[in-house]
Amino acid sequence: MSHLKDIPLQLRTPSKEEPLRVLISACLGGQKCGYDGTSNGEYPQMYPLLASPLIKIVPFCPEEFSFGSPREMCDIYGGNGMDVLEGKAKVLTPSGQDWSQGMIDAAEKMLQIAQENQVELAIMMDISAACGSTVIYDGNRFSDNKVYQIGTGVCAAKLILGGIRVISQRDFKSLEKLRKLIDPDHVINENAIDHHQTEWYLQYFNKTHN
Numbered sequence: 001m002s003h004l005k006d007i008p009l010q011l012r013t014p015s016k017e018e019p020l021r022v023l024i025s026a027c028l029g030g031q032k033c034g035y036d037g038t039s040n041g042e043y044p045q046m047y048p049l050l051a052s053p054l055i056k057i058v059p060f061c062p063e064e065f066s067f068g069s070p071r072e073m074c075d076i077y078g079g080n081g082m083d084v085l086e087g088k089a090k091v092l093t094p095s096g097q098d099w100s101q102g103m104i105d106a107a108e109k110m111l112q113i114a115q116e117n118q119v120e121l122a123i124m125m126d127i128s129a130a131c132g133s134t135v136i137y138d139g140n141r142f143s144d145n146k147v148y149q150i151g152t153g154v155c156a157a158k159l160i161l162g163g164i165r166v167i168s169q170r171d172f173k174s175l176e177k178l179r180k181l182i183d184p185d186h187v188i189n190e191n192a193i194d195h196h197q198t199e200w201y202l203q204y205f206n207k208t209h210n
């Protein structure tokens with residue numbers, strides 16, 4: 001099984017003068033921009049990155065940009081984020097609002113911010129219809145028969161098309177590598193794996209180990 005995320009992270013060694021420029025889903029930095037006005041939980045794996053002088057964090061919440069906070073939840077119907085960008089799938093809310101164009105606008109804004117800041121990596125919240133980079137819902141996440149699909153959200157898709165490497169908060173192996181770059185004394189957890197290597201992912205999508 002090969003996966004886009006199997007391509008090793010290739011990042012330069014940062015310095016205080018030239019920190020790594022990393023775009024993040026703003027909620028991963030603690031910003032209360034989730035649909036319910038929270039930060040979508042706690043992400044301790046982000047703390048060392050957020051605190052490091054060797055990383056310049058660029059936070060952005062695309063859904064807040066287009067729809068404000070709090071707001072309705074949304075999901076992608078009929079495809080993934082790439083399909084939305086091509087007009088082949090829609091972003092809909094539970095009340096039936098079509099947020100497709102607003103999401104495309106947000107994706108364009110996110111790519112613009114990434115380019116203006118010359119970001120070298122994006123760390124984004126998986127499962128989100130905007131920020132997901134590995135797995136997203138296939139249609140309504142509130143359905144009793146909710147279904148997951150392999151794919152990206154709309155904004156992650158836009159960044160990838162713009163040549164930006166995107167990982168998620170669940171890509172623990174990649175995050176370990178990043179941590180080692182900013183802290184040479186950090187002992188890498190050799191058991192850490194990325195989300196697409198987990199048993200859940202492999203079983204749910206009927207994949208085999210590499």
Ligand code: SF4
Pocket residue numbers: 024025026027028033034035040060061062063064125128130131
């Ligand atoms: S759109 Fe992205 S940054 Fe905003 S709350 Fe959702 S996952 Fe977080």
